[in-house]
Amino acid sequence: MEPELVDVVVVGLGVGGEEVAGRLAEAGLSVVGIERDLVGGECPYWGCVPSKMMIRAANTLAEAHRVHEFAGSTRVSPDWAPVAERIRAEATDNWDDRVAVERFSNQGGRFIRGSGRLEGPGRVRVNDQVFQARHGIVLSTGTRPSAPPIDGLAETPYWTNHQAIEVARLPESLLVLGGGAIGLELTQVFARFGVQVTVVEALDRVLATEEPESSEVVTAALRADGVNIHTGVLADRVDHDGQKFTLRANDARYTAEQLLVVTGRQAHLDELGLDTVGIRADQRFLPVDDRLRVTDGIWAVGDVTGAGAFTHVATYQAGIVVADLLDRVRRSDTGAGADPNGTVVPRADYQALPRVTFTDPEVGAVGLTESQARQRGINVQVGSVSLGSSARGWIHRADGLIKLVADADRGVLVGGTSVGPAGGEVLSGLAVAVHAAVPLAELRSMIYAYPTFYRAISDALRDLG
Numbered sequence: 001m002e003p004e005l006v007d008v009v010v011v012g013l014g015v016g017g018e019e020v021a022g023r024l025a026e027a028g029l030s031v032v033g034i035e036r037d038l039v040g041g042e043c044p045y046w047g048c049v050p051s052k053m054m055i056r057a058a059n060t061l062a063e064a065h066r067v068h069e070f071a072g073s074t075r076v077s078p079d080w081a082p083v084a085e086r087i088r089a090e091a092t093d094n095w096d097d098r099v100a101v102e103r104f105s106n107q108g109g110r111f112i113r114g115s116g117r118l119e120g121p122g123r124v125r126v127n128d129q130v131f132q133a134r135h136g137i138v139l140s141t142g143t144r145p146s147a148p149p150i151d152g153l154a155e156t157p158y159w160t161n162h163q164a165i166e167v168a169r170l171p172e173s174l175l176v177l178g179g180g181a182i183g184l185e186l187t188q189v190f191a192r193f194g195v196q197v198t199v200v201e202a203l204d205r206v207l208a209t210e211e212p213e214s215s216e217v218v219t220a221a222l223r224a225d226g227v228n229i230h231t232g233v234l235a236d237r238v239d240h241d242g243q244k245f246t247l248r249a250n251d252a253r254y255t256a257e258q259l260l261v262v263t264g265r266q267a268h269l270d271e272l273g274l275d276t277v278g279i280r281a282d283q284r285f286l287p288v289d290d291r292l293r294v295t296d297g298i299w300a301v302g303d304v305t306g307a308g309a310f311t312h313v314a315t316y317q318a319g320i321v322v323a324d325l326l327d328r329v330r331r332s333d334t335g336a337g338a339d340p341n342g343t344v345v346p347r348a349d350y351q352a353l354p355r356v357t358f359t360d361p362e363v364g365a366v367g368l369t370e371s372q373a374r375q376r377g378i379n380v381q382v383g384s385v386s387l388g389s390s391a392r393g394w395i396h397r398a399d400g401l402i403k404l405v406a407d408a409d410r411g412v413l414v415g416g417t418s419v420g421p422a423g424g425e426v427l428s429g430l431a432v433a434v435h436a437a438v439p440l441a442e443l444r445s446m447i448y449a450y451p452t453f454y455r456a457i458s459d460a461l462r463d464l465g
């Protein structure tokens, strides 16, 4: 069959692919968008949005439990039904992407449901159709949950984030394998709704990619919510007897009605036909340059690039891909030369990558942690304060901290952490400082509103020396 000629083919319409495909279609290109599951991907259906709805609900319970501390008394009766209903009705449309498909079509895109696969340079097959892309192919196929090779695990009906988000009736007890951001957010939600949760983490602390101080605060908060946390535990066997799960690690055993595995995610490159364009499929992620190019005529965006598994990374990269592709179209239409100075197409730069773990307290972080900065040979200076020593933290009786990591030679921040009731929001100031390399002297000369949580940044700056 003759391939059909189009301008661009986008394989995978999660947040990254949907943004690229929609914007290119709006710019007047003929764009084919291919999605095998739901347009929008993980974030709206099984990730960011429903999990944050769960967190919002769980945090109202936690606030209500504090009434006796500040304002009298109240009785709290948790009920999961409104949470499940809000996720079904408002977040996911009962896991139906009709609205998203319509949105893409209204932007001028052509949607095809199916699995896309490269079939040689510029060509993509989906179902029984083959497309030849005149200007480019964008791979935005994301990741899927992965499970460690623990004996017996694969034969059990364990949960991934999908079942945890879709749950309509909560289990009485839950084992959570994996103490990263996703695992801890869901742990706290379920614990606050009365589930007896046990976290089992192989590393020596939860939230191991962030500052150790953040791990300490979150561990204490989760324990206060009644969560059991076991770190440094390497599970070696999992069984399910029809009623409950048993997880074994050396002599220890942990049991619960349900098991949630959140130990990481995997890009399935072997499904993409990469060998037909000379790219190795036995890599963890798709390597890209700073314009997100995999090779001539192929771009990648989102989780599949391994640059950071966040929606804001996918949409940031999408903006660069759109600019680069439109620049290529312009040059091919006008015969203009390449843009060697990067004036038209911005280059990807992750030095100020922000990340937020939406536990209570929230953990916001940007740039390098102290140990990452030291590993890079930076002349590191650290300043930190506990939130409780700030006026707002004390008034709120809030746990948290601000930690700043500075490059003493350059006199700028290279990283920052804000843990607290609004840690993700407080982070914005630190993100600007790291992104724009604002001199420490400038940061010290600012006026910080009293009594805000972010005012603790000025105390941390003083602690820097």
Ligand SMILES: Cc1cc2nc3c(=O)[nH]c(=O)nc-3n(C[C@H](O)[C@H](O)[C@H](O)COP(=O)(O)OP(=O)(O)OC[C@H]3O[C@@H](n4cnc5c(N)ncnc54)[C@H](O)[C@@H]3O)c2cc1C
Binding pocket: 011, 012, 013, 014, 015, 016, 017, 034, 035, 036, 037, 038, 039, 040, 041, 042, 043, 046, 047, 048, 049, 051, 114, 115, 116, 117, 140, 141, 142, 143, 161, 182, 271, 272, 301, 302, 303, 304, 308, 309, 310, 311, 312, 313, 314, 358
């Ligand atoms: C529980 C949870 C909570 C999260 N919370 C946050 C948060 O608060 N903030 C944040 O920034 N990020 C969060 N994330 C991460 C965020 O969801 C991802 O970073 C984001 O979805 C990545 O977008 P993507 O487009 O790269 O991939 P995805 O969203 O995974 O989309 C990829 C799409 O490609 C499709 N696909 C794959 N292969 C093919 C193929 N061959 N043909 C056709 N289609 C294909 C898939 O079906 C999928 O729809 C969370 C994730 C989880 C799991």
